[in-house]
Amino acid sequence: xxxxxxxxxxxxxxxxxxxxxxxxxxxxxxxxxxxxxxxxxxxxxxxxxxxxxxxxxxxxxxxxxxxxxxxxxxxxxxxxxxxxxxxxxxxxxxxxxxxxxxxxxxxxxxxxxxxxxxxxxxxxxxxxxxxxxxxxxxxxxxxxxxxxxxxxxxxxxxxxxxxxxxxxxxxxxxxxxxxxxxxxxxxxxxxxxxxxxxxxxxxxxxxxxxxxxxxxxxxxxxxxxxxxxxxxxxxxxxxxxxxxxxxx
Numbered sequence: 001x002x003x004x005x006x007x008x009x010x011x012x013x014x015x016x017x018x019x020x021x022x023x024x025x026x027x028x029x030x031x032x033x034x035x036x037x038x039x040x041x042x043x044x045x046x047x048x049x050x051x052x053x054x055x056x057x058x059x060x061x062x063x064x065x066x067x068x069x070x071x072x073x074x075x076x077x078x079x080x081x082x083x084x085x086x087x088x089x090x091x092x093x094x095x096x097x098x099x100x101x102x103x104x105x106x107x108x109x110x111x112x113x114x115x116x117x118x119x120x121x122x123x124x125x126x127x128x129x130x131x132x133x134x135x136x137x138x139x140x141x142x143x144x145x146x147x148x149x150x151x152x153x154x155x156x157x158x159x160x161x162x163x164x165x166x167x168x169x170x171x172x173x174x175x176x177x178x179x180x181x182x183x184x185x186x187x188x189x190x191x192x193x194x195x196x197x198x199x200x201x202x203x204x205x206x207x208x209x210x211x212x213x214x215x216x217x218x219x220x221x222x223x224x225x226x227x228x229x230x231x232x233x234x235x236x237x238x239x240x241x242x243x244x245x246x247x248x
Contacts, residue, residue, distance in 0.1 A: 011037055017103050018094060019044050019052070020060035041090075052088040064108045071166040075115040078142045085147050119167075137200060140167055144196045154190035157183060164199075174208045175230070182229045187222060195220045210236055 004012065008030070015026040015037065021044060033039030044056060052060075061068045080096025082088050088096075100115075102108045118135050143163055148155040155163075161180045168176040179199070183191075198220050206213050213227060230236050 008035060011035060011040075013104075015040055015044075016105060018097075019056070020063060020093075020097075020105065020108065021056075022059065022063045022105075025059060050090055052090070052093055054086045057086060057088070063105050064112065066112060071119065071169075072112060072116045074143055074146070074166075075118050075139060077146055078139050079115070082146060084150060140200050141197055143167065144193055152190070154192050155196060156190055157188060160191040160196065168203070173203045175203070178230065178235055179226060182226050186225065186229060192220075195222050198223060 011030055012023065012026045015021065015030060016023060019026070019041070021029070025044070026040075029040040029044050030037070044052075057073075058068055061070075061073070066072060076096070077085070077088075079100055080088055080092045082092050082096075097103070097108075100111055102111060119139065120136070144155055147159050147163055161183065164176055164180060202219065202223050210227060210230065215224070215227075
């Protein structure tokens with residue numbers, strides 16, 4: 001890039017900053033558009049939907065040295081307020097970069113450890129409305145809408161299981177594998193938003209030994225059936241997991 005004039009160098013840097021593309025991709029797009037930024041963006045984004053699609057996201061992941069299947073990409077999407085998995089609108093992408101203070105690929109790479117840590121951040125924080133939330137819970141609830149198919153109210157079972165295994169790997173819920181096995185054996189249907197959100201509350205508040213499980217509680221029927229499944233199959237762990245409910 002040193003052989004380029006200052007104006008062209010600035011356009012390459014601007015293109016890389018906005019799209020997250022590599023220098024090679026930026027040069028290719030800009031040269032193909034005769035150095036017009038708008039034309040270069042159209043070559044990089046979907047020209048009809050104004051979106052960064054799977055190929056563009058794959059390029060971004062390669063440039064920031066992250067596997068596209070890494071759970072941190074969920075956190076990236078949360079910051080960008082992305083509506084759908086595997087795609088960003090220009091507005092979502094640029095707005096997310098601005099909110100994260102990212103203006104280069106180097107800064108993007110530097111922010112990855114911070115975003116990964118947000119999956120483990122249990123500190124309470126206040127919104128403008130002074131409501132109290134936890135980051136993990138917000139990311140978890142965001143994941144439902146992000147991962148489901150467009151136009152669907154429920155989340156496909158295979159997708160839900162994959163997301164639970166990734167999300168609860170960070171929180172180390174001992175019953176996650178049993179939950180997934182139960183769903184495949186007894187349910188085999190899409191997951192509702194209510195079940196998705198209530199499972200997190202169940203994992204947070206009910207000890208893995210079920211010692212404090214209230215059969216009269218207002219749990220979704222699927223969670224009640226899961227408890228019966230654990231009991232019938234003698235899966236309940238012996239002993240006590242200290243302060244488990246406080247880990248979320």
